[in-house]
Amino acid sequence: MSYFSDIYQGIKTLLTGMSVTGKYFVNSRKGAITQQYPDNRDTLKMFERFRGEVIMPHTEDNEHRCTGCQKCEIACPNGTIEIIWDRGIDEETGKKKKKIDQFVYHLSMCTMCGLCIDVCPTDAIKWGQNFENSVYDRSALTRVLNKPGSKLMAGVED
C-alpha cells in the first residue's frame, strides 16, 4: 500500500512546489528585483554612510581641515595613506607648525575599514559615495586628496 501513498505524496508535493514558482512567474512584472544598472544612473542613490572611497572635502575657497597630525597614517593597517609634510612658520603665532604638502591615498590598497576616518580629530576626511573607480592605468589609483593650492581652514586645531 505504501506504493500508492508514495505516488500520491509525490505528486502532491511536486505540484505544491510548482505552485510556488508559478506564482512568481505570474507576478514577474512587478516582482523583478533587477536594477538595470548603467541605464539608471540618474535615479541611483546610495545610502549616506556607504563606503565608496576616502575623500577630503574642500570649501569654495579651496580650504580643507587637515592639520597633518598623521593619526590616520598610524591607524591605517596597511599603509594606504602617506602624508608628505614639512614644517613651516605659522603666520599668527610665529612658531613652527606642521603643514601638509600632499595627502597621498592609494585606492588600490585600501580595504575600506574606516579606521582613518574614525580616528581623525578634525573631521578632515570623509566617505565619498562614488563606487565607479575602475581605470585603465594603475597609476591613476594613487590619488592626492588635497587639491593643489589649498590651505588649512582657519581655526582648526587638533
Place this chain on the structure above:
Amino acid sequence: METEVVHTNFKSEEYFINMGPQHPATHGVLRLLLTIDGEIIKKVEPDLGYIHRSIEKMCERDSYQQIVHLTDRMDYLSANINNEAVCLAVENALQLEIPDRVQVIRTIIGELTRIASHCLWWGVMGMDVGALTTYFYGFRDREMINDIMEETCGARLTMNYNVPGGLMHDIHPNFVKRVKDFVAHFKTKLPEYDRLLTENIIFKKRMIGVGILSKEDAISFGASGPVGRASGYSCDVRIHHPYSAIDKVTFNEALRTEGDTYARYLVRIQEMWESLSIIEQLIDVIPEGEHRVVTNAVIKLPKGEYYQKVETARGELGVYIISTGTKNPYRLKFRSPGFSNLSLLNHIAVGGKIGDLVATMATLDLVIPDIDR
C-alpha cells in the same frame, strides 16, 4: 632478486578524480582528491591552502583595532560575529564595562547576520541539488539584510562595525523600522521555502539517509554548529557560554538525532526561526545610552592568555590571544569551525555516491576562507 611493489591503497579497478580548486560545487577553492570505484566513493582527501593569506601572522603586527578588520575576511558570511569575537576578547581582557545598548545592538546585528548566512546557504543548497531557482529566492531575502547593514554600517559584506569598546558609530534612525519590516516579510517567506524545497519528494529522497554522522563521531571530530546539533550533540555556545545580550532572551536550541543531511537541513531552517524570535524580543527594547566606551588610542592587553568563544553561523569560533603586555599580541589563534567540520568529510562520504558527496558538502556549509585563513 626482484621485489614486487604492492600498492595497498589503490586497487586496480578504482580510479582517481580531482574535484579541482575551481569547481561550482565546492564553495570556495577546495581541492578534493577522490578515489572512486564505479560510482561509489572509496576515499576523500581534502587539500587546503589555496586561499591562505596568513591572517594570524598579520595579527601579530597589527594593533587590536586593526585586527578586527582582518576577521571580516575570514568567514565573510558571518563577518559581524567574527568582529564581535575579537572585540569581546579584548574587552574582557581589559575588563571594560560595555553599556547595555551596545550589547543589545550587537546581538541584533549578529542574529541578522546569521539569518543572512543561512539564506545564502539555503539558496546554494538548492542549487547544488539541482533546483536552480532557490538561489535567487535566497538572495532576494538576503538583499534586504544587506540594505539594513549598508544603511547602518556602511558596507554590505565586510562591515567592520564593532570596535573594541563598542560600535564605530550609532545606529541609523531607520534601523528599527527596517528590521521590523524585514521580520514581517521573512515570516511569510520561510513557509514558502518549505513548500518549495523541504517537502519536495525528490529532495527528500536525495537527503534522507545520506551522510549519517553519529553523536560519538561528532564529539570526537569536534563538529560544532548545526552539524553537531543535527547528530544530537548540544553544542550551542549561546546557551552554554552566553555573551553579549543573549542571556536576556529565551530561545530553543535546534536539536535533532538522526544525523543525516536532512537533519542538518532542518536544523538550519529551525535556527532561522529562532533567530527571528530573538530579534523580535530585542528590537523594541533597545536601551538608551552610549554607543562607545572610550579606550586609549593604543590598547595594551595585560600579560596573559585570553580565550573567547562565539557562535557563528557555521559553528563555534574561538579567539585565543597570548599577550606579553605590548601593543600587538604575541600570538593570536583562531579556532575555525569549518576546519573541524571538514575533517569529517572522509568519514561520512565514504560508501556513498558522487551525487551524495555534493549534497553532503552543501549541508556542511563550508566557507573555505574560514578554513584556510
Place this chain on the structure above:
Amino acid sequence: MIQLRITEHIHNWLSGMMSEGAVSIVEMVLIAIVYLTVFAIAGLFLVLLERRVAAWFQLRIGPNRVGFQGLLQTMADAIKLLTKELTGTEKADKFLYNLAPYFVIISALMALAVIPFTKEFHAFDINIGIFFLIAISSIGVIGILLGGWSSNNKFAMIGAMRSGVQTISYELSVGLSLLTMVVITGTLQLSEIIEFQKNGWLIVQGHIPAIIAFMVFMISGTAETNRAPFDMVEAESELGAGFHTEYSGMKFAYFFLAEFINMFIISAIAATIFFGGWLSPFGITESIPELGVFWFLAKTMVLVFLMMWFRWTFPRLRVDQLLTLEWKYLLPINLVNIVLMAVLVWLNLTIRL
C-alpha cells in the same frame, strides 16, 4: 473554404520549366531547405524563450538588450560560437568524434519531418507515423554514446554511459504511453489520428487512462531529452559537463540545439496525439485550415512551457533513483494503463462530443 493552394501553384510553375524527375528532385530540395530553416529558427527562438522564462521564474529580466526584447541574442551567440576554435583531444578517434553530432541532428530532423503542422504542411505522411517516430528517436542515442566514447576522456565516457542507459530505459515508457492512445484510434497514421480527433481531443475521449498516459508521457519525454530534473549527466555541479565536455564551437552548438529541438518534438507529439494537433477547439476556425499552424504552435508552446517549469522548480534525481522511477513505477503503471484503456474501448465507455 478558402484554400491557398500554395503547393499546387509551385508544382505547376516548376513543371512548366523542366521534366518530371527534375521537378520532384527540386521539390524535395525545397522542402528540405524549408525544414532546415524551421529547425534553425525554432532552435534559436527556443533558446531565447528558455532564458527569458527562466529569468521570470527567478525574479529577474532575461536578455533584453540585443535587438528588440532580446530577439537577436541567440543570433549573437551563434556567431560567437562560429568563430570559436574547434579543439579536439589528441588521441581522440577523429572520424567518430566528427560524426557524433550529426547523428543527433539527423534524428531530430527526421522526426520533425513527420509531424503535421497543418493540413497541407505535412512533409512525410506515412501510414506507420507513430512507429516511425519512436524508431527514429532511438537513433539519437548513438550520437551520445559515440560522442562520449570518442572524446577519450573518462568523465565524458561516464556521462555518455549514464545518458545512454537513461535514454534507453525511458524510450519504453514513451512508446507504451503512445500505444495507449493508438488503442483508441486504431490507426498509426498521424493525419488520421488528427481526423479522429474532430469528435473531441483524445485526452477528453479516453478520460482517465488518457490523463495517466499524458502524465507518463510528459515525465518520460523530459527524461528522454536529458532535461532537468533528469539531467544528472550534464549537470554543471557534477563532474565535468557530461558527454559533450570535449566539444567546442559549432559541434557543441549542434548538441545544444538538438536538445532544444528534441524538447520541441516531444511537445509537438504530445500536442498532436493528446490535444488535437492543428484542430481548433470546438471547430471555431474550421473554414480556414491554414490557421492550423497557429493552433498547433500555441499548443506546443504551452507544453514547452510546462517542461521549462519542471526544469526550474525541481531538484535533480540521482542516477539510480532515475532508473528506479522508470522500472518500478512508470513501467507497471503503463502496462496497467494499456489494459484499462483496452477495457474502456471494448465497453464503449469513451466520451464522444
